[in-house]
Amino acid sequence: MFRALLVAIALAVPLPAVAQQAGDMQISGTWARATPKGAQVGGGYLKITNTGKTPDRLIGGASAVADKFEVHEMSMNGSVMKMRPVTTGLEIKPGETVEFKPGGYHVMFVGLKEPLAEGKPISATLIFEKAGKVDVTFDVRGIGAQSAPASHGGMGH
Numbered sequence: 001m002f003r004a005l006l007v008a009i010a011l012a013v014p015l016p017a018v019a020q021q022a023g024d025m026q027i028s029g030t031w032a033r034a035t036p037k038g039a040q041v042g043g044g045y046l047k048i049t050n051t052g053k054t055p056d057r058l059i060g061g062a063s064a065v066a067d068k069f070e071v072h073e074m075s076m077n078g079s080v081m082k083m084r085p086v087t088t089g090l091e092i093k094p095g096e097t098v099e100f101k102p103g104g105y106h107v108m109f110v111g112l113k114e115p116l117a118e119g120k121p122i123s124a125t126l127i128f129e130k131a132g133k134v135d136v137t138f139d140v141r142g143i144g145a146q147s148a149p150a151s152h153g154g155m156g157h
């Protein structure tokens with residue numbers, strides 16, 4: 001009886017950054033960068049591991065904080081960093097971990113309804129072709145956290 005109560009209390013405490021499993025997809029390390037006032041877009045980062053035996057694809061997502069949820073890829077074009085939406089879905093091969101990080105793949109919250117504030121986590125849903133929908137929480141870190149070589153400013157958003 002007493003033990004059951006303790007378990008119930010432990011389960012009620014939110015644990016940030018715990019790996020989330022949906023089907024063969026394991027999601028961890030979700031975080032987003034705080035945005036300045038008036039920003040239209042915000043970036044989110046995470047790790048996705050395919051623990052299964054067949055490939056899956058991240059095909060989209062949604063979050064209440066923004067009009068659109070997009071998966072973007074950054075690449076160097078000469079000395080200029082460019083980013084573009086991954087429109088066909090991002091494949092995660094069996095046994096592979098895809099890390100979203102500043103300067104590489106990232107989630108883009110487009111059309112922010114309010115700035116992303118440090119310490120105020122945001123809820124989002126990832127959509128996989130096979131694993132389906134996965135609810136995740138992005139911890140919001142300071143604006144300067146692990147800053148990428150190029151900002152999102154002036155990249156046509």
Ligand SMILES: [Cu+2]
Nearest residue numbers: 072083106108
């Ligand atoms: Cu982007």
